[in-house]
Amino acid sequence: MNxxxxxxxxxxxxxxxxxxxxxxxxxxxxxxxxxxxEFGGLVAIxxxxxxxxxxxxxxxVASIGVTSxxxxxxxxxxxxxxxxxxxxxxxxxxxxxxxxRVGALIFDASGIDDSTQMEPLHAFFHDTLRSLGKCGRIVVxxxxxxxxxxxxQWTAQRALEGLTRSLGKEARRGITANLVYVGEGAEHEMExxxxxxxxxxxxxxxxxxxxxxxxxxxxxxxxxxVTDAGGNAASPFDWNQPLAxxxxxxxxxxxxxxxxxxxxxxxxxxxxxxxxxxxxxDALEATMRQLNGTALAFDIAAPEAPAQIAAALDDHGVxxxxxxxxxxxxxxxxxxxxxxxxSVIDINLCAQERIDDALLAAGILRDGGRIVGVSSIxxxxxxxxxxxxxxxxxxxxxxxxxxxxxxxxxxxTINAVAxxxxxTQMTAKMPLTLREAGRRMNSLGQGGLPVDVAQTIAWxxxxxxxxxxxxxxxxxxxxxxxx
Amino acid sequence: MNxxxxxxxxxxxxxxxxxxxxxxxxxxxxxxxxxxxEFGGLVAIxxxxxxxxxxxxxxxVASIGVTSxxxxxxxxxxxxxxxxxxxxxxxxxxxxxxxxRVGALIFDASGIDDSTQMEPLHAFFHDTLRSLGKCGRIVVxxxxxxxxxxxxQWTAQRALEGLTRSLGKEARRGITANLVYVGEGAEHEMExxxxxxxxxxxxxxxxxxxxxxxxxxxxxxxxxxVTDAGGNAASPFDWNQPLAxxxxxxxxxxxxxxxxxxxxxxxxxxxxxxxxxxxxxDALEATMRQLNGTALAFDIAAPEAPAQIAAALDDHGVxxxxxxxxxxxxxxxxxxxxxxxxSVIDINLCAQERIDDALLAAGILRDGGRIVGVSSIxxxxxxxxxxxxxxxxxxxxxxxxxxxxxxxxxxxTINAVAxxxxxTQMTAKMPLTLREAGRRMNSLGQGGLPVDVAQTIAWxxxxxxxxxxxxxxxxxxxxxxxx
Numbered sequence: 021m022n023x024x025x026x027x028x029x030x031x032x033x034x035x036x037x038x039x040x041x042x043x044x045x046x047x048x049x050x051x052x053x054x055x056x057x058e059f060g061g062l063v064a065i066x067x068x069x070x071x072x073x074x075x076x077x078x079x080x081v082a083s084i085g086v087t088s089x090x091x092x093x094x095x096x097x098x099x100x101x102x103x104x105x106x107x108x109x110x111x112x113x114x115x116x117x118x119x120x121r122v123g124a125l126i127f128d129a130s131g132i133d134d135s136t137q138m139e140p141l142h143a144f145f146h147d148t149l150r151s152l153g154k155c156g157r158i159v160v161x162x163x164x165x166x167x168x169x170x171x172x173q174w175t176a177q178r179a180l181e182g183l184t185r186s187l188g189k190e191a192r193r194g195i196t197a198n199l200v201y202v203g204e205g206a207e208h209e210m211e212x213x214x215x216x217x218x219x220x221x222x223x224x225x226x227x228x229x230x231x232x233x234x235x236x237x238x239x240x241x242x243x244x245x246v247t248d249a250g251g252n253a254a255s256p257f258d259w260n261q262p263l264a265x266x267x268x269x270x271x272x273x274x275x276x277x278x279x280x281x282x283x284x285x286x287x288x289x290x291x292x293x294x295x296x297x298x299x300x301x302d303a304l305e306a307t308m309r310q311l312n313g314t315a316l317a318f319d320i321a322a323p324e325a326p327a328q329i330a331a332a333l334d335d336h337g338v339x340x341x342x343x344x345x346x347x348x349x350x351x352x353x354x355x356x357x358x359x360x361x362x363s364v365i366d367i368n369l370c371a372q373e374r375i376d377d378a379l380l381a382a383g384i385l386r387d388g389g390r391i392v393g394v395s396s397i398x399x400x401x402x403x404x405x406x407x408x409x410x411x412x413x414x415x416x417x418x419x420x421x422x423x424x425x426x427x428x429x430x431x432x433t434i435n436a437v438a439x440x441x442x443x444t445q446m447t448a449k450m451p452l453t454l455r456e457a458g459r460r461m462n463s464l465g466q467g468g469l470p471v472d473v474a475q476t477i478a479w480x481x482x483x484x485x486x487x488x489x490x491x492x493x494x495x496x497x498x499x500x501x502x503x
Numbered sequence: 504m505n506x507x508x509x510x511x512x513x514x515x516x517x518x519x520x521x522x523x524x525x526x527x528x529x530x531x532x533x534x535x536x537x538x539x540x541e542f543g544g545l546v547a548i549x550x551x552x553x554x555x556x557x558x559x560x561x562x563x564v565a566s567i568g569v570t571s572x573x574x575x576x577x578x579x580x581x582x583x584x585x586x587x588x589x590x591x592x593x594x595x596x597x598x599x600x601x602x603x604r605v606g607a608l609i610f611d612a613s614g615i616d617d618s619t620q621m622e623p624l625h626a627f628f629h630d631t632l633r634s635l636g637k638c639g640r641i642v643v644x645x646x647x648x649x650x651x652x653x654x655x656q657w658t659a660q661r662a663l664e665g666l667t668r669s670l671g672k673e674a675r676r677g678i679t680a681n682l683v684y685v686g687e688g689a690e691h692e693m694e695x696x697x698x699x700x701x702x703x704x705x706x707x708x709x710x711x712x713x714x715x716x717x718x719x720x721x722x723x724x725x726x727x728x729v730t731d732a733g734g735n736a737a738s739p740f741d742w743n744q745p746l747a748x749x750x751x752x753x754x755x756x757x758x759x760x761x762x763x764x765x766x767x768x769x770x771x772x773x774x775x776x777x778x779x780x781x782x783x784x785d786a787l788e789a790t791m792r793q794l795n796g797t798a799l800a801f802d803i804a805a806p807e808a809p810a811q812i813a814a815a816l817d818d819h820g821v822x823x824x825x826x827x828x829x830x831x832x833x834x835x836x837x838x839x840x841x842x843x844x845x846s847v848i849d850i851n852l853c854a855q856e857r858i859d860d861a862l863l864a865a866g867i868l869r870d871g872g873r874i875v876g877v878s879s880i881x882x883x884x885x886x887x888x889x890x891x892x893x894x895x896x897x898x899x900x901x902x903x904x905x906x907x908x909x910x911x912x913x914x915x916t917i918n919a920v921a922x923x924x925x926x927t928q929m930t931a932k933m934p935l936t937l938r939e940a941g942r943r944m945n946s947l948g949q950g951g952l953p954v955d956v957a958q959t960i961a962w963x964x965x966x967x968x969x970x971x972x973x974x975x976x977x978x979x980x981x982x983x984x985x986x
Contacts, residue, residue, distance in 0.1 A: 135848060135852045135853050135856060135895075135898050136849075136853055138844075138848055138894065139841060139844065139845055141894070142836065142839065142841060142844035142845075142890075142891070143841065145836045145890070146836050146837060146839060146841075146844075149836055149837050150837050165901055165904070165905070166904070168905070170905075171902065171905035171906050171909065172856065174901050174902075174904065174905035175852070175856065175898050175901035175902040175905055176898065176901070177901065178897055178898060178900055178901025178902075178904065178905075179848075179852065179894045179895065179897045179898030179901055180894070180897070181882075181885075181897045181900075181986075182881070182882045182883075182885055182890075182892075182893035182894040182895070182896055182897025182898070183885075183890055183893065183894040183897070184885070185884060185885025185893065185897075185986060186836075186881075186885035186886055186887065186888075186889055186890040186893040186894070187836070187885070187890060188885060189885050189886060189887040190835055190836065190887040190888065190890065227885065227986065352673055353625065353628045353629050353632055353669075353670070353673065354628075354629060354632050354633050356625065356629060358622060358625060358626065358629075361621075361622065361625035361629075362622055362625075365618060365621055365662075366619075369618045369658070369662065370618050370619055373618060373655065373658065398665070398669075399664075399665045400665075400985075401668060401983070401985055402664075402665055402666075402667070402668025402669035402670070402671060402672050402710065403669055403672060404669060404672040404673040405673065406669055407625070407628070407665075407666055407669040407670060407673065408625070409665075410665035410666065410668065410669040411621065411624070411662045411663075411665040411666040411669070412618075412662065412665070413665055414661055414662045414663070414664045414665025414666070415618050415658050415659065415661060415662030415665070417661055417664075418648050418657050418658035418659070418660065418661025418662055419654065419657075419658040419661075421648070421649070421657065421661065422648070422651070422653075422654035422657035422658055422661075423654050426654065500884070500983060500984050500985075501983050501984070501985065502883075502884055502984065502985020502986040503664075503668060503710065503985040503986075
């Protein structure tokens with residue numbers, strides 16, 4: 021739970037040692053704190069030809085209350101920003117020492133429809149990257165390739181992946197880079213996602229590609245909308261308490277990542293129902309007491325568990341289900357018992373299927389709801405000694421992909437997060453060399469924290485994330501490891 | 504071009520040193536040689552419940568002429584094999600010292616339609632993996648998840664990815680593991696693909712997932728079929744010379760990977776038209792002379808190149824187009840000139856688009872043809888210092904995905920290969936530590952050879968690969984690096 025190298029090289033003495041020896045110096049990541057402003061610094065805007073998203077970007081910049089500067093590639097930004105009454109200026113390269121003044125780089129590539137038009141991407145990042153401060157944010161916006169009208173446009177949009185992932189690996193200094201594909205009609209549904217990627221909440225999420233589709237479900241979302249004092253429909257949620265009036269089930273909530281998920285969801289206003297095995301009842305109850313939540317001590321692998329959980333939730337229903345509970349029983353397959361294989365598959369995968377089916381069949385998971393499964397980089401890339409775990413976690417990806425279209429008519433989204441190396445009691449027990457390799461083999465040069473996984477789940481559970489479904493988001497600091 | 508560590512630890516003295524120091528000992532990979540039998544050793548067969556592909560597997564086993572042994576999970580195999588007149592037996596775990604007798608493990612998982620049914624996968628690989636010899640082959644067969652009838656089936660089939668990739672990382676000893684999803688109706692179109700994955704031709708391809716769709720284009724394929732002496736339609740191709748009567752264009756063919764591609768295609772019977780820049784004319788002509796090919800010295804990036812190439816090919820048409828030509832101009836984006844950005848995008852991506860469009864518009868690329876683009880792991884994972892290259896290579900993936908459905912009615916497939924660390928003159932010039940990291944960070948513990956890329960392209964160009972389109976196959980020894 022303690023990255024002593026990270027602490028050392030970020031101490032005054034350690035920083036001198038690291039510099040003189042040429043050692044890598046991972047940045048202490050800025051993370052969300054309720055007592056600090058969430059967004060800071062200038063936002064530099066760039067764009068390719070005929071950008072489609074600048075209008076929505078102007079809304080976003082107004083909503084989060086930052087000052088924007090327009091790179092010369094975004095000629096349209098200045099008049100637009102003025103129309104929106106925004107503070108804005110032209111991007112000027114930082115003089116030495118003033119690099120920290122830009123907090124985020126956003127490039128609207130949605131208008132690029134041919135691979136011959138990609139030069140503005142170079143111009144923008146060439147000019148701006150050095151002005152981006154520590155823990156800065158890079159967001160590239162495009163159109164979902166598979167929805168493009170022509171192969172040329174699809175190709176150019178798909179090429180953005182290679183750029184964004186390279187920028188994430190090049191930028192260092194705690195900077196993240198992510199690519200958001202905004203579907204036709206979803207132009208005004210990107211705020212929750214852009215807020216997440218611009219915020220310190222996404223500290224450990226980099227190199228990811230997210231698609232936002234037009235959800236077409238405003239009615240469903242508004243059914244649970246807040247109404248103001250006069251009974252008028254107000255904004256469907258409060259950005260500070262987006263999960264207010266939502267009920268969230270979290271499995272494996274007694275401690276570790278699960279407790280962190282419960283805590284973040286509660287901080288965003290949700291009433292949390294934490295589930296964990298009976299032997300963890302004391303820890304679970306203590307965690308839930310702190311959050312004013314509800315503790316349910318069930319073994320989710322038991323045959324009767326789905327019915328028990330459904331019965332316990334029946335009165336009030338539930339809006340958010342987070343399948344976090346999971347186990348490992350690592351051995352090479354030649355040495356793995358059938359029991360170790362089967363119990364990992366059963367708890368990590370089959371139990372999720374049984375519980376969701378019970379909650380969906382009885383209508384306990386309400387329309388407009390959210391399901392988030394916890395997968396793993398092992399499920400994406402495979403891992404020696406984890407055939408059982410990787411199989412189960414790859415299955416979680418299949419589950420999310422297969423269920424998303426079926427749940428769409430009810431406005432329910434289903435997504436997965438895939439953690440990389442997260443500092444937990446489990447990783448603290450790893451052999452030193454393995455632990456150090458896991459920590460350093462990513463663009464941020466360090467492990468993530470449980471709260472990084474939790475914040476990512478909270479974003480997917482957000483009422484503003486209705487257009488995101490069937491997707492897998494890694495929380496891995498852009499780990500080198502993949503497939 | 505010379506992996507001295509690999510050579511050292513595989514020498515009698517070096518092997519002793521490696522053993523006593525506990526150093527890793529990557530296996531010298533077995534590669535295809537015309538003077539050695541392509542398939543050897545027993546093939547052990549396993550299956551999950553109600554397997555759909557055993558019948559086709561029996562045809563394959565008969566066709567390649569090996570002896571099969573049935574694991575107890577594949578109870579149906581014995582009677583089936585007897586009906587096919589195959590030599591077969593029951594799998595018995597190897598006694599110590601006899602491990603090399605099994606050459607391949609094939610598991611038919613196509614009948615698994617729920618995550619609760621995955622135990623036979625464990626039983627099979629638990630029992631057999633230690634009996635698999637050096638440079639052995641693991642092939643898992645399933646159904647394309649996205650085509651499954653139920654979410655449960657989709658989930659279980661998708662879970663196979665995690666298993667296969669873990670097996671690839673666990674197996675070592677030069678063993679590869681790949682997953683083939685066989686679509687409904689494509690049961691009898693898997694031979695070319697299974698031959699490739701079972702053969703030493705796929706020495707450096709591991710951890711890959713390939714989909715075979717029913718091509719529905721037998722007419723197109725048979726149009727160019729060989730007829731026997733009596734004029735009857737015979738097999739549409741000869742397994743020993745599958746590219747006979749095919750004409751193949753290869754760009755960047757003067758040397759390196761391109762020359763190897765040209766050579767392998769020629770060895771399989773194709774007439775090769777090699778293209779390279781005018782300054783490489785001598786090398787190109789020498790290479791083509793050896794292969795009885797045709798040399799075309801054009802700069803593919805020139806505006807007139809597509810028309811020139813089309814004109815040069817117009818008389819006879821062409822069946823196979825391999826876009827291998829590519830350049831790198833590495834710099835961090837802050838230091839990269841606009842020219843370096845644009846020339847890499849233009850040569851690696853835009854030129855492919857222009858040339859294909861010219862060949863397709865004029866009907867020069869014949870129905871039933873094959874296009875293969877060379878992408879890169881950098882295009883998948885991004886790479887620091889290669890924003891231009893990674894963007895271009897990600898674009899190649901977009902191109903393949905976008906064009907596949909459009910070319911389907913003409914029976915033309917389009918796919919990409921994504922090489923990892925391949926031993927070339929370029930990698931020989933890398934700094935030692937970078938080169939060593941690239942070589943070792945994959946499941947096979949070594950770099951690949953140009954011929955590994957070439958053989959993979961030849962498989963995609965094969966007349967029996969009609970059901971494979973829009974896909975990206977890494978030739979990377981299952982590199983750790985991914986996305």
